[in-house]
Amino acid sequence: xxxxxxxxxxxxxxxxxxxxxxxxxxxxxxxxxxxxxxxxxxxxxxxxxxxxxxxxxxxxxxxxxxxxxxxxxxxxxxxxxxxxxxxxxxxxxxxxxxxxxxxxxxxxxxxxxxxxxxxxxxxxxxxxxxxxxxxxxxxxxxxxxxxxxxxxxxxxxxxxxxxxxxxxxxxxxxxxx
Numbered sequence: 001x002x003x004x005x006x007x008x009x010x011x012x013x014x015x016x017x018x019x020x021x022x023x024x025x026x027x028x029x030x031x032x033x034x035x036x037x038x039x040x041x042x043x044x045x046x047x048x049x050x051x052x053x054x055x056x057x058x059x060x061x062x063x064x065x066x067x068x069x070x071x072x073x074x075x076x077x078x079x080x081x082x083x084x085x086x087x088x089x090x091x092x093x094x095x096x097x098x099x100x101x102x103x104x105x106x107x108x109x110x111x112x113x114x115x116x117x118x119x120x121x122x123x124x125x126x127x128x129x130x131x132x133x134x135x136x137x138x139x140x141x142x143x144x145x146x147x148x149x150x151x152x153x154x155x156x157x158x159x160x161x162x163x164x165x166x167x168x169x170x171x172x173x174x175x176x177x
Contacts (some may be wrong), residue, residue, distance in 0.1 A: 153162075
């Protein structure tokens with residue numbers, strides 16, 4: 001309202017009403033009048049406005065508390081799920097370790113069986129090879145013995161002795177001549 005000049009109740013020197021041009025006094029009077037009007041007419045408006053604002057704040061606080069409670073419940077639920085997931089992961093890890101140990105033992109056992117089977121097969125092959133070599137040597141020794149015997153017989157026997165030996169052998173076999 002600034003510098004509005006109002007009629008003051010001052011008595012002038014002649015005893016009447018007049019205009020007061022003192023700005024400080026008139027501003028003070030103007031502020032008092034405005035505050036009085038605001039209090040008188042604005043009391044209900046300000047009261048309603050403050051009540052509405054207070055209700056909005058209370059509602060916002062209530063909603064924030066509800067969200068906090070929901071968040072706390074959700075956090076507890078997620079922590080429980082995390083604990084369950086960690087327990088499940090530990091169970092899976094322990095199960096995998098147990099399977100790995102069992103598989104390792106099974107592989108070691110199978111490897112031992114395979115080595116034993118290979119040894120047995122190798123021993124059998126060596127025995128078979130030894131028997132084959134022995135048989136071959138016997139055959140060669142027998143062939144060599146026959147060759148020597150024939151050579152010695154041919155050296156010792158003349159034609160007549162050979163014919164008599166053949167005839168005697170044939171007679172023994174049942175051919176009799």
